């Protein structure tokens with residue numbers, strides 16, 4: 001009887017301790033949930049028996065194989081498993097997001113890349129790397145500079161190399177928040193000077209400092225130059241025609257007086273893309289069509305580009321109608337172009353120019369038209385739309 | 389207070405494979421007095437070892453009770469004053485001779501210089517001083533037996549329980565152990581000696597108990613047990629007619645060159661024979677009470693029991 | 695005193711066993727084989743070395759605990775050495791506790807040796823020493839922290855092996871304990887399955903399993919250790935986890951003592 005009582009008491013203690021232990025266990029467990037679709041049984045066993053990080057590293061090697069053999073569709077799930085096994089494997093999040101956002105060349109996956117990085121950040125809140133990756137995603141891919149600023153700011157607040165702060169400054173420049181950019185370049189110049197003073201042979205510091213000095217100077221110059229643009233803005237126009245070359249292949253021919261090498265964004269998406277995206281849970285985007293091309297350039301007052309929708313996996317064309325849009329975003333333009341139109345389109349005017357926001361004043365050009373499914377899928381070559 | 393006392397001590401073993409119960413010890417009533425050497429005899433499988441294991445608390449009686457040095461069995465403090473040498477002892481073979489004695493000494497609560505002195509003494513006693521630093525897996529059978537003896541003396545025990553202490557030993561070692569047992573008895577120790585080597589028991593034991601098939605068949609002083617009650621009387625100077633008359637009294641007669649060996653059953657008959665011889669001018673040359681050897685007794689008992 | 699004597703003898707006995715040294719040797723070999731990762735980038739290589747090393751310590755530590763422990767008491771009974779011990783003024787429970795403490799010493803020695811070996815291998819990496827020897831040593835000493843925590847969980851495993859070996863035989867004990875170890879090692883996964891499962895009955899079953907089975911997974915703090923960061927509340931976690939392991943071992947050892955007290959030897 002005494003024995004039983006003793007056992008019960010100690011066992012209750014054990015249960016209480018385990019319940020308490022469980023509250024801390026989150027810190028040590030694998031991250032999130034995953035499916036084991038692509039994981040071999042041996043690797044799984046390795047993982048389960050306390051060799052989680054080994055398993056993650058082994059799988060990481062496999063990614064390399066898939067990458068070279070072009071089996072891209074296997075990479076993302078595998079990376080999910082890796083980060084599940086080892087939630088502090090920063091490089092895996094980094095590469096995984098890169099793969100989703102850039103390598104797959106599928107715009108539908110960008111929110112996923114963002115989610116993925118967010119998960120990595122949640123698991124590694126004290127490391128700058130993934131914040132910086134997030135910044136780069138918005139800076140380079142999405143070209144949403146306000147968001148890039150947000151993330152680079154967070155990255156820069158953690159111990160990080162000078163590059164992160166430089167990217168923050170560049171993001172401010174792109175966003176047209178020039179005073180803030182100048183402030184950061186100035187800080188970087190001062191920090192660099194201090195480092196160089198301490199060790200005149202620190203070539204890395206000298207390089208970093210010189211970059212900051214150059215950018216600081218350029219910002220000051222452009223600030224003055226571009227302020228002048230707003231005083232006598234130029235009238236710009238953009239018109240285009242849409243042709244069907246063959247089923248699923250369209251051609252856009254635009255005419256414009258935008259500066260040489262201006263980049264025109266071309267996009268073709270489901271008319272109800274937002275609803276469709278919401279309805280596609282997680283990774284399944286089977287019903288969403290999202291074609292975007294940020295590269296077409298203006299050459300000799302013309303821009304001509306093909307919209308190739310023949311990849312039916314990427315462009316399922318499940319809807320009835322689609323919106324084709326051409327846009328000119330001043331922030332995303334190469335610097336020589338910005339020298340004509342300003343950071344945010346201050347030097348632009350005309351009936352084709354839309355005011356996006358007033359403080360700071362932002363403008364853009366955007367012209368869209370609707371195409372039906374039959375128009376895209378039809379057989380003969382013909383002019384579909386003319387947008388004036 | 390007796391050194392060992394058992395009342396109706398019984399042990400059954402259930403053998404699940406053969407689905408039967410073995411009665412190893414059956415209703416054993418035994419008393420071993422203090423200061424005696426008690427020989428516990430019996431053929432293999434008689435239940436000797438089982439009895440000893442119950443006395444030491446290694447296994448538990450199915451029924452019955454027992455006391456060792458006045459305390460019920462299983463009492464830890466009693467074992468401080470008892471020592472035990474198992475049959476075919478096997479010690480920790482990774483230890484050296486002295487380590488094993490230090491280890492057992494520690495279990496008796498000995499330590500420090502007194503333990504060291506004791507160990508040195510005992511190694512000397514059993515003649516293993518030279519081999520004290522050698523691991524037991526390099527010891528011969530006899531050396532192991534000697535270490536086994538040495539470890540029984542560590543605690544200066546009141547009661548020694550020895551299970552087949554001489555099995556596997558050469559004759560010289562036999563004698564040495566016998567002498568050791570007698571010395572220990574002189575020191576007032578009680579020895580419970582379990583053996584089927586009758587010669588050992590015959591020479592040193594005060595009393596013996598004989599077990600067979602779990603039952604105690606006889607117990608008593610050795611002399612008493614071995615007495616058969618027959619007297620061998622050598623007679624001469626009787627003529628053949630007188631001899632015929634003697635034959636009526638005696639159980640049997642051997643004739644040899646005019647001498648006679650007369651065997652008489654019991655004291656009365658022997659007295660009758662003696663009186664007759666004297667009254668008829670015969671002479672008595674010798675008179676010897678006949679004894680069985682232990683061996684004979686043993687075989688007799690085992691045969692009787694079947 | 696008596697207990698300590700038996701513990702020391704047990705330690706000696708175990709360290710005379712070839713199988714223990716072979717297991718330890720293989721573990722050290724795996725730990726030392728880090729150069730096979732030379733085709734990885736330095737930071738990655740370090741993660742692998744630590745991970746492989748800690749994993750090897752986990753598995754081989756458990757192997758040593760199982761193989762060395764499960765045979766101890768049955769061997770004593772089989773060779774009847776137990777008779778010479780228990781016929782002395784030694785209580786049965788003292789014998790069991792002594793054996794357990796002896797095993798604890800053996801495990802401690804093995805784990806410390808493996809932990810230090812891993813630490814040496816890690817310190818041998820150029821990329822580690824670059825941050826300064828003392829700083830690197832301090833930050834990587836958490837290898838020993840993880841190893842020490844594992845020590846307490848291997849005590850549970852040994853306690854199981856002792857209990858099962860008293861109730862059954864060496865081989866059955868090894869198998870049963872191994873089973874408990876595997877199930878217990880999956881505690882993190884069991885815990886996650888509770889959240890995944892929809893069926894309340896399954897949930898209750900999993901939760902009960904999680905609370906009843908010894909959670910060897912609690913010893914797995916490898917991820918933060920490998921990546922060199924300290925999660926919030928780690929100190930408290932360690933205390934709780936150790937208290938858990940000790941309490942669990944206490945239960946098992948109590949049962950072992952009672953079982954052994956009633957065992958005919």
Ligand SMILES: Nc1ncnc2c1ncn2[C@@H]1O[C@H](COP(=O)(O)OP(=O)(O)O)[C@@H](O)[C@H]1O
Nearest residue numbers: 401410412430431432433434435436437438439
């Ligand atoms: N553990 C056991 N299980 C089953 N039977 C046993 C056990 N120990 C002894 N026996 C049986 O009990 C009987 C007595 O054995 P034992 O006491 O060893 O005899 P002895 O020592 O007189 O030779 C034998 O028949 C033996 O087979």
Ligand SMILES: [Mg+2]
Nearest residue numbers: 433436437475
């Ligand atoms: Mg016997």
